[in-house]
Amino acid sequence: MPPKWDTASSSQISLCPKSNDESASYHLVYMITGNPGLIGYYDTFLKTLHNRLSDSLHFPPKSNTFHVYGQSLAGFEDDTCSEPMLESPYGLEYQIQRSQKTLEGLRIESGPHKGEQFDSIFLIGHSVGSYILLEIIQRLKKSSSPLKIKSGILLFPTVTHIAQSPSGVKISTLFRIPDFPRRASIAAKGLVWLAPEGVLKWLVGLVARMPPEAAEVTTRFLKSKMGIWQALQLAKEEMDNITEDRWDEDIWGIEQEVAEVKDERPKLIFYFGDNDHWVANHTRDALIAARGQAGPGNESSKPIMLIDENGVDHGFCIRHSESIAEKVEVWIDDMIESQT
Template identity: 35%
Template sequence: MSTESLLQDNSPAEWDSLEYHKSTGTDSQASQDYLIFFISGNPGLIYYYEPFLSKLQSLLSLSSFSPAHFQIYGHSYKGFEISPHVDSISEPAGLKQQIKHHEECLRGQVRKHQGEFPGKSLKVILVGHSVGSYVLLELIQRHKQMVQNDDEVDDFDLIGGILLFPTIAEISQSNLGRIARLILPLPGFVGAVGVIARFVTSVLSESALNRVVQLATRFPEYAAKTTTAFLKSSMGVKQALHLARDEMRMIKNEWDSELELGTILGKEGEFVHGNVVIRDANKGLQDRWVADHTRDNIIRAQKEQGQVRKEEYTTQSVIDDRGTRHDFCTTLDSSDYVAGEVKNWIDDIIMRHGQMMRRSSTFGKPPVGQPT
């Protein structure tokens, strides 16, 4: 049985990308267009997020901003392809390649919009989960540098960023990161696990493997099927381990100063507003992939924002006291809950951006990074 038969009952036409559209109001010509560009965690299969993104789509229809058109788009990381007609890469891709891959995907969606609606403005909000939050920050930095250097860039406004359980600094110091940094560098480890995975998936039928996955993980059907497809893909297991090893090596301290200054997503008048979701340490909730000191830095940054030049900062640290798992996308209840929160933050980002633009027009000049 092929991967196609495994997912055909409840998957979109393209299993390596998800795209949704939702409009509010009836005047499509006068509507403001928004692209919600989603970046997943590792393993980077976008289909884990199908319930989350489809729920977000339905909730955006309730947005108070009208007329507006919302496009939600997310794409799997390189090396995680499960569509039978997609040629996967021959060697696993590292974190830098994944950043470039998502930058190309983002600009591809922007160019597609420009081709379909020439002259119509597009506002972009980035949403990243886990290591996707690190990719998100890198995309912001690259876009910012291109604008500041007057390089040719696609015409869009980057107005917001949402980081869900972000692994953006010292991931190797987290509880699970400490284990990963010990075993992932072992010579031959990644290759050996890949060989074992291929052997197991060749012995078991897809239906049997899917049952084993469900029993072992207690995942709902969509997540179990995605995991089964991931295990049977030509590069998936090796790619996930290679990327995790790269995360341990690369995700160090480069964003620490940003955290301490409370400017992780920029100051008002620059590029973006945003929300950072972390666990509530006061209730004993610990994110096993986010180091405690990273969490504490984010909380301290939020406190500093309330004391120093509060009017300039628009980043908000959102404390999760519900006990939502880091891998929220593998349960339907958590997917629905996070979708509801993200919808509210999207509304807030749009509102704050509108206020910023009205203030800047009053003083006669646009914010830094916004087109004149």
């Protein structure tokens, strides 16, 4: 069966398996966006990842099938009809709960195993989506959820001390202005609505140097009813809440662990940027020293933590979707091969 896109809403991307082999293992890849939380930014990344996983040469294509799914965070899309219209933006806690609820409701969509849970789940979080990812894993563990979370892949993660990053320092200063997110959004929308959509898209592409696809998503975000306010309010909550490391060994793992326990713990892979403007180098290095694997070894259940060496920006999904998708595909392939 060919991959299928959920075209009913710009707020969701759903790529289904390319086959319905009864004997295949069914895997879910679940994407959690950064801020601004529009899934459209990850269109090329998710398409590339789905195609690479489905056509992988590391194992027989029919032995594993992949459903790739992602949704926009609440408040960023005007067509998110399932969400109640609020007079103020959605908070970080709501985004966590909503992302978890969606994950828990996903099932195999077609074929002989329709309606069943997936054999394994790979979570991918970008930026604040990485923070949401860790919160979901922790909450699922505490609730003894039957979901089989195999891994969490955290791309350019902002999971501690985001306010100490170069951009965090700048925006935190602005948040000292009373009611800054709402006031700034009103001013920005006044300017945005003066420009025709075609002109605005051209300006976004020119000023931000974005390719046409990203410029179109950004234009939709800027024209949305609450998008700018939602992004700024969520950013403020990120500054206030993403501070100290808040997770324990149940999430981080330990250096020496028996194989049975290690296999049950979701494998975490962190991929940091080099000189990421949303992640201070000193907080990144401190987290790697405290929580990363001390060195190669099969006994460790602690996260693998890597630093990009190719000059990829924090917003990788704008210009570097293909190269990051290639890395993620290799990591997922390796974890699936280790299961067999």
